Every structure is written in structure tokens, then in C-alpha cells.
Amino acid sequence: MHSHDYTIAHFEQMKELAVRLAELPAEIRLHEYNYEVFGSWILELRFKGIRFRLVYDGKENELRLDNRDVPRDASGFGPHVWRSPRLAGEAFYAGVLGALKNAVQWRA
Numbered sequence: 001m002h003s004h005d006y007t008i009a010h011f012e013q014m015k016e017l018a019v020r021l022a023e024l025p026a027e028i029r030l031h032e033y034n035y036e037v038f039g040s041w042i043l044e045l046r047f048k049g050i051r052f053r054l055v056y057d058g059k060e061n062e063l064r065l066d067n068r069d070v071p072r073d074a075s076g077f078g079p080h081v082w083r084s085p086r087l088a089g090e091a092f093y094a095g096v097l098g099a100l101k102n103a104v105q106w107r108a
Helices: 003-022 089-107
Strands: 026-034 040-047 050-057 062-067 080-085
Antiparallel strands (some): 050 062
16 A cells, blocks of 8 residues: 555545535534644534534544533643544444534533
8 A cells, every 4th residue: 555545545534524424414624634643633523513623643543532612621622522442434434423423412
């Protein structure tokens, strides 16, 4: 696999995630990807008026979902509302969408 293949795979995954988020409906507000930091990436999104940050930490091989609309740390985001080892395929989409739904339901 060539290095550019990882970038292409990442953006294909983000496209599919954007489509699935739109069905909630949730929307991506910011996206950052850094191949040189173990393929780490950040998404900031809004779902039901709540701001979230989804982070893939490539070094730790971990996904995290943070809530922006709770007491914050220096980054502007509150504590993790969900953590998971890296997920692939359908498990990735199910994990992320499920975590968002649970986070919003918990606040209701």
C-alpha cells in the first residue's frame, strides 16, 4: 500500500460518515487530517444543537467523542463521552452514530 492510499481511504471513510451523519441529521463543521501524525484526524460536528468533537488519535489507535457544551478543559471541550479502540467498516459507523445518539439522549 502506498502512502497516498491511506489518505484516499480516509477521505472515502469521511464521505460515508458525512452521508450517515446527515441522516440523523448531524453536520460536520470542521475536519482536520494529518497523515504525519499517525493518520490522526479531528471532526467537529453539531447534532441536535450540541457541538461535539470526534478525534482519532493515530498514535494511541483510539477514537474519542467529546462534548463541547459541558464544562470545558483548556481545549474548549468537556470530558470524553465515548472512547473506543479504532473501529473499521460498519462497526466504525455504528459506534460513532450510537455514541452521538447516546450522548444526546443522556442530556435530555
